[in-house]
Amino acid sequence: xxxxxxxxLYLGAQYALIALGLTLIFALMNVLNFxxxxxxxxGGFVTYTIYAQLGLPFVVGLAASAITLAVVGALIEKxxxxxxxxxxSREESxxxxxxxxxxxxDAVILLVFGEKQRGVPKIVNGVLNWDFRxxxxxxxxxxxxxxxxxxxxxxxxxxxxxxxRAMRALAQDRVAAQLQGVDVDRYSMIGFAxxxxxxxxxxxxxxxxxxxxxxxxxxxxxxAFMMVMIGGAGVISGAIAGGFIxxxxxxxxxxxxxxxxxxxxxxxFASLMIxxxxxxxxxxxxxxx
Amino acid sequence: xxxxxxxGLAVFLLVILVAVPLFIQVTGRWDFYYTLTxxxxxxxxxxxxxxxxxxGRINIGQGAYALAGGYFSxxxxxxxxxxxxxTLPLAGLFTAAVSVVIGLPILRLRGxxxxxxxxxxxxxxxxxxxxxxxxxxAKGITSIPLPSGIASFSNPKLGFYYVAAILMVIVFAAMYxxxxxxxxxxxxSLQQNEELASSIGVNITYLRVxxxxxxxxxxxxxxxxxxxxxxxxxxxxxQVADSxxxxxxxxxxxxxxxxxxxxGTLVLYFGWDLLFQTGKFQMLIYSSLLILLMLVLPNGxxxxxxxxxxxxxx
Numbered sequence: 056x057x058x059x060x061x062x063x064l065y066l067g068a069q070y071a072l073i074a075l076g077l078t079l080i081f082a083l084m085n086v087l088n089f090x091x092x093x094x095x096x097x098g099g100f101v102t103y104t105i106y107a108q109l110g111l112p113f114v115v116g117l118a119a120s121a122i123t124l125a126v127v128g129a130l131i132e133k134x135x136x137x138x139x140x141x142x143x144s145r146e147e148s149x150x151x152x153x154x155x156x157x158x159x160x161d162a163v164i165l166l167v168f169g170e171k172q173r174g175v176p177k178i179v180n181g182v183l184n185w186d187f188r189x190x191x192x193x194x195x196x197x198x199x200x201x202x203x204x205x206x207x208x209x210x211x212x213x214x215x216x217x218x219x220r221a222m223r224a225l226a227q228d229r230v231a232a233q234l235q236g237v238d239v240d241r242y243s244m245i246g247f248a249x250x251x252x253x254x255x256x257x258x259x260x261x262x263x264x265x266x267x268x269x270x271x272x273x274x275x276x277x278x279a280f281m282m283v284m285i286g287g288a289g290v291i292s293g294a295i296a297g298g299f300i301x302x303x304x305x306x307x308x309x310x311x312x313x314x315x316x317x318x319x320x321x322x323x324f325a326s327l328m329i330x331x332x333x334x335x336x337x338x339x340x341x342x343x344x
Numbered sequence: 345x346x347x348x349x350x351x352g353l354a355v356f357l358l359v360i361l362v363a364v365p366l367f368i369q370v371t372g373r374w375d376f377y378y379t380l381t382x383x384x385x386x387x388x389x390x391x392x393x394x395x396x397x398x399x400g401r402i403n404i405g406q407g408a409y410a411l412a413g414g415y416f417s418x419x420x421x422x423x424x425x426x427x428x429x430x431t432l433p434l435a436g437l438f439t440a441a442v443s444v445v446i447g448l449p450i451l452r453l454r455g456x457x458x459x460x461x462x463x464x465x466x467x468x469x470x471x472x473x474x475x476x477x478x479x480x481x482a483k484g485i486t487s488i489p490l491p492s493g494i495a496s497f498s499n500p501k502l503g504f505y506y507v508a509a510i511l512m513v514i515v516f517a518a519m520y521x522x523x524x525x526x527x528x529x530x531x532x533s534l535q536q537n538e539e540l541a542s543s544i545g546v547n548i549t550y551l552r553v554x555x556x557x558x559x560x561x562x563x564x565x566x567x568x569x570x571x572x573x574x575x576x577x578x579x580x581x582x583q584v585a586d587s588x589x590x591x592x593x594x595x596x597x598x599x600x601x602x603x604x605x606x607x608g609t610l611v612l613y614f615g616w617d618l619l620f621q622t623g624k625f626q627m628l629i630y631s632s633l634l635i636l637l638m639l640v641l642p643n644g645x646x647x648x649x650x651x652x653x654x655x656x657x658x
Contacts, residue, residue, distance in 0.1 A: 150591070321475055328461065
């Protein structure tokens with residue numbers, strides 16, 4: 056039981072970070088970022104290149120992932136999303152753009168990094184063994200702790216910094232924020248960069264545990280969508296809740312339902328649909344947000 | 345119908361039923377039949393997605409219904425020995441019935457919520473196909489016999505092409521009729537403002553489910569046809585990427601135009617095929633073009649013809 060909870064917590068922290076980025080982008084720009092999973096994969100490959108291939112410290116790789124993705128995110132917002140949002144007559148058009156970007160990133164990753172599964176050497180060795188009730192490798196604990204640390208840092212940033220406040224104002228009411236003198240374009244760009252950065256950060260963190268390969272992008276996006284739906288789209292606390300809930304469900308499901316075959320995700324999907332039928336806006340979302 | 349419309353339809357029929365086969369006969373590019381058949385079937389499924397767009401919902405779940413229709417038809421043919429021609433409408437009705445059950449709760453969702461749920465639905469369909477015993481898991485159902493009429497054609501590809509093309513014409517004619525009917529106008533009112541529509545007496549729940557089940561019907565028959573052509577079906581036959589592509593077809597053609605999905609499918613599918621020679625850069629060029637197209641024409645291909653706000657904004 057302890058084992059299941061610890062696994063769930065560890066998974067949940069990673070998931071929450073991914074969902075945070077997605078929900079931030081959605082709250083600020085009303086864009087469903089299909090390319091989120093691909094950004095995650097890109098972050099993983101950057102860390103892999105720096106840490107495993109160039110032999111630099113892991114922290115450098117992590118920072119490089121975050122910075123690369125932030126730059127990529129900012130460029131995507133400025134040169135792709137902004138003009139399309141301005142000119143299209145339906146806001147759903149951004150979904151086509153996002154899907155196009157997802158394909159594009161997939162293609163770039165394939166050309167630059169190849170299609171092989173890549174892993175990196177362990178960052179710390181050893182396993183925590185508590186009486187055989189809880190077995191957890193130290194690197195997982197470290198990565199989980201780093202993820203939780205990032206979440207806390209992100210919340211503090213959104214809560215207390217000037218930039219964070221501006222972005223929250225934008226998410227609440229775009230026009231009102233603009234009237235108060237918030238530079239909408241600038242903060243949309245920062246928000247998108249921040250969201251992409253979080254995806255890259257998780258990629259860099261998780262490459263040490265699960266490795267990384269090209270095919271992980273799509274499923275990651277779907278999981279992120281699910282978490283956002285559980286918690287409510289565009290709500291930061293909801294994304295964190297959604298991430299931890301999905302992490303727990305997955306962990307419990309894998310240990311309880313394993314005797315019936317690989318139906319964990321089927322069960323999660325089915326219960327999600329029932330949940331959404333009862334509460335369409337998710338746990339903490341605004342109705343029809 | 346006006347004279348121009350009849351003329352346009354006649355020319356279109358002439359092109360797809362006479363000119364295209366002649367062209368292929370002359371050039372000897374028999375592989376085009378398969379490409380064009382796929383385009384016709386994919387555009388049928390995309391037409392369904394388009395209809396859900398028409399009531400103001402973003403549908404990324406058509407892959408689920410195509411998969412369900414395909415499996416339904418395949419199981420009826422292999423287990424019960426029913427003729428394919430009977431299973432084709434049955435598969436459509438089956439998926440329509442399923443979509444009513446699923447649609448009743450999820451159609452209450454809007455915007456990105458609906459989009460995300462339908463995306464998840466595609467994944468659910470794949471996992472269900474893997475888990476159920478009757479679908480034979482990951483091995484899928486293979487060596488399904490060819491439909492009776494098709495086998496008598498000297499070249500089954502030609503037979504499938506005719507069937508798919510005629511099916512496409514019927515579907516789009518029906519869609520055109522539907523959109524320009526009373527129900528179509530009511531659907532447009534849903535797209536603009538559901539509360540307002542409801543307040544003046546439109547039964548929005550009923551209308552939404554009807555539109556969604558028609559959409560799924562089209563997905564089901566397209567899936568069943570595909571299975572008949574490939575003579576096999578696997579859980580991965582229709583997956584998330586396909587669902588996203590159906591949606592892209594609609595976007596690309598333009599959401600304001602009934603024939604948008606047809607054009608979008610043709611351009612996307614042929615574009616992808618033509619880029620095959622570029623080898624490993626295929627995906628890169630394709631996605632770059634997609635992004636570029638979006639930057640230049642955010643409202644779809646058909647919006648070039650009608651730049652005025654009159655026809656384009658809906």
